[in-house]
Amino acid sequence: MTLARRSFLKKSATCACHLALAASVMPVAARKLWAAESLGQVVAREPFGTLEKVADGVWAVISRPLDGDRTTLANGGLIAGKNAVLAVEGFNQPAGAQWLAAKSLELTGMRPTHVVLTHHHGDHANGIAGFQAGGASCAVHSTAITRDIVIGRDAKAAEPAPARAATLSGAVLLSPTDATTLDLGGRAVRVVPRGGHTQSDVTVELDDPSIVFCGDLVWNGMFPNYVDTTPSKFVGAVRGLKRAKDTIYVPGHGALAKEREIDRYIAVLDEVEAAARKSYAAGISADDIGKTFMLSESLGQWALFSNIFYPRAFDAWYKELKA
Numbered sequence: 001m002t003l004a005r006r007s008f009l010k011k012s013a014t015c016a017c018h019l020a021l022a023a024s025v026m027p028v029a030a031r032k033l034w035a036a037e038s039l040g041q042v043v044a045r046e047p048f049g050t051l052e053k054v055a056d057g058v059w060a061v062i063s064r065p066l067d068g069d070r071t072t073l074a075n076g077g078l079i080a081g082k083n084a085v086l087a088v089e090g091f092n093q094p095a096g097a098q099w100l101a102a103k104s105l106e107l108t109g110m111r112p113t114h115v116v117l118t119h120h121h122g123d124h125a126n127g128i129a130g131f132q133a134g135g136a137s138c139a140v141h142s143t144a145i146t147r148d149i150v151i152g153r154d155a156k157a158a159e160p161a162p163a164r165a166a167t168l169s170g171a172v173l174l175s176p177t178d179a180t181t182l183d184l185g186g187r188a189v190r191v192v193p194r195g196g197h198t199q200s201d202v203t204v205e206l207d208d209p210s211i212v213f214c215g216d217l218v219w220n221g222m223f224p225n226y227v228d229t230t231p232s233k234f235v236g237a238v239r240g241l242k243r244a245k246d247t248i249y250v251p252g253h254g255a256l257a258k259e260r261e262i263d264r265y266i267a268v269l270d271e272v273e274a275a276a277r278k279s280y281a282a283g284i285s286a287d288d289i290g291k292t293f294m295l296s297e298s299l300g301q302w303a304l305f306s307n308i309f310y311p312r313a314f315d316a317w318y319k320e321l322k323a
């Protein structure tokens with residue numbers, strides 16, 4: 001890896017950065033896998049992704065940024081009740097949030113009245129002000145940690161983002177310890193505090209129909225970014241969000257998932273953990289195992305967006321094993 005690329009990756013350490021590299025390095029077969037036939041009914045198709053109906057009043061945004069359009073970049077969605085609509089995620093650009101707000105109006109007769117940020121990474125948070133564009137009223141819900149990290153990052157950034165700071169400063173804070181229930185009118189949504197992908201992650205959950213918006217705790221067909229991850233907590237959170245009953249999972253990246261895809265994903269995380277423990281005990285460096293590691297073929301095809309992703313996963317595990 002060249003020094004220039006290494007420093008680029010270091011500077012832009014969010015889950016978005018590697019996706020920006022993906023188009024050039026992702027094998028054709030893996031791209032097809034991502035674009036596989038969806039579990040949802042597509043109601044809108046855009047250059048940056050699709051909006052898919054998952055159940056009555058529930059839609060998932062499935063972003064497909066590999067051709068270079070990163071308007072939304074992360075997945076998210078809409079959940080409608082009788083008198084309120086909740087959007088999930090702020091997306092990569094304000095234009096992504098504005099697009100989803102317009103779709104909400106078309107599909108439900110209402111713009112989003114609430115939005116939940118699952119975590120601080122730029123591809124999920126940077127577009128949040130788009131929901132309040134033109135003076136629209138939309139309550140932002142995030143944990144204090146997520147709010148403070150985004151505002152702190154912006155304060156140090158070369159380009160100021162006053163609209164984002166203003167939007168987040170007014171956030172309604174989610175409890176870091178207990179689930180928060182949002183009543184949308186005949187539909188209760190639970191926002192569940194979890195963690196592991198970052199210091200503070202939340203999932204957005206419905207019981208009937210059973211649907212979980214997973215944020216970046218779940219990646220489907222795409223190897224996860226361990227950049228801010230505490231691996232044991234991460235794996236525990238993934239096991240914790242899996243339900244015994246038939247459920248649709250909206251991952252942070254990749255196509256909609258069901259039990260089979262979640263089990264395959266957990267097997268990927270377990271295989272990384274086993275390899276990390278074995279190589280750590282054998283005195284092999286994280287960089288060396290990261291450069292040679294391959295997932296078992298039985299786990300199917302996983303897009304690896306950058307060569308740094310395996311070393312980064314082992315780095316995260318080694319930090320924890322050393323502690």
Ligand SMILES: [Zn+2]
Nearest residue numbers: 015119121216
């Ligand atoms: Zn993330």
